[in-house]
Amino acid sequence: MTISHTPEDVSVQPRHMHFDVSEDLKTWWHGNDAFRTAFFNALSLQFPDGEQQFINAVRHYRDQIDDPKLKEEIRGFIGQEGLHSREHRHYNEALKARGYEIDTLDARFQKHMQWVGSLPRDRQLAGTCAAEHYTAVLANAILRHPEWMAGASPQMQLLWRWHAIEETEHKSVAFDVYRHCVGNERLRRIVFVFVTYNFFKYTLINTCSLLKTDGKLWSLRTWLGGLNFLWGRPGVLRRCLPDFLAYFRKGFHPWQQDNRDLLSQNLAELDGGVSSA
Template structure:
């Protein structure tokens, strides 16, 4: 992508002057979707696959508190940033607020279907509370690392149709919408980090972000795996069956971990910036699916002010 500088120092200089290295013609703003009809058609809503369903369910548990934390961190840097980046942080905050709201509703549906999320939520709370005690710059680099992980997964979920090919239609629409906005704002936290560390040496910046990425990634993998196996156990899937089944899903087919490993690792390369890879076409690809679905269901455009006003969903029985 020609507009993104080729070195981290150059990106830092550009971020200081222009506000960010996000494409100038990319407007980051919330679409404020309400997925009021995104009910579960089946307990294993990802095509009847218990492992894929547990993966996305465990991921969803992280979003309300996790994205609230990201918003809190970037808000504290917004006023000191150049105007372009300041506007992008505002767009980021708006998008993440809606994501948090929609996944809160999704998680309520899981609880109504007899999933106990308390252990997953406690682990997440402990991690966020711990990061929240660290200096603000550490909270920012942690946010930057987690946003990279999220953007990498989001791009894979959109680019590879196999992930949601057989998923419940309404859920596929919600997850594609979320993924598209994660791709859209993938450079905001990183540009904020570059601006906040503009007086650092290149080596200090690289060492700090790399160390955090290794620690964050290992913790993310460990805690999400614990959550996945917790959810699987609640449906009677445990032991070697759970481990082998999830390993096949994660690494063989559709292999979200294996397919994203190289993109994740690019974070450590000299001159990395999220927009070194221009994948705006993925935003359009995702929108083509959920926009078409919304045209078929115009009632979804109606504003629903609070979670309590949304229609209650049917309770799905446990699967033995």
């Protein structure tokens, strides 16, 4: 029986890429804008430990999957997330070298992830599905609206595009495992609420800490520009909100947002960017 609902023309395979962003991270790499730079850096701080937890949650159920297609996609998912974790660990080490209080932020988030890892397996997998939904929606936005990364350094644009492409490719792997092995729709929605709270909580904490180090935490101009970026124009989070909330729909599946056209376009541009780098 086929369990996977990843389209046949979407391949979940890791790309062994490396990005040296140490020089970029010595600057406000996103258009010399303190808030935009801090926001994306704050997201990066959650990835190494978060994505390792995603891998662990899916591995708990891997032996219960008989569908050869989904088994292969699980291998690809683990490979992609492992490489994302590696690259963002290097990214975060470069932030630490610049003088940000990364150890304090890491310790706080690691404590949270240790708690997540102690939960029953079905809740861990439900949490992974919820977090993967956030990364998939944000990935779609980055791919669909390249102007949102306008002004970012070329290497950082490449890194975030690569990450967005692979998050899109594997966006339903954990979800398909959950639906087959757990299938509790009520639990899926409840856990999403808690993941939503924690996702925005740690993103805000990290952003504020980075801005504090930059001397911009109490800058009204910085926050007005940041709020406009997230909720005004272009309104990154505002425009993602309907897609975030789609997770509550009865019968929801990640590939109901069919963005294979974006994958094809961005894969070609990624290959071009790598060959010219």
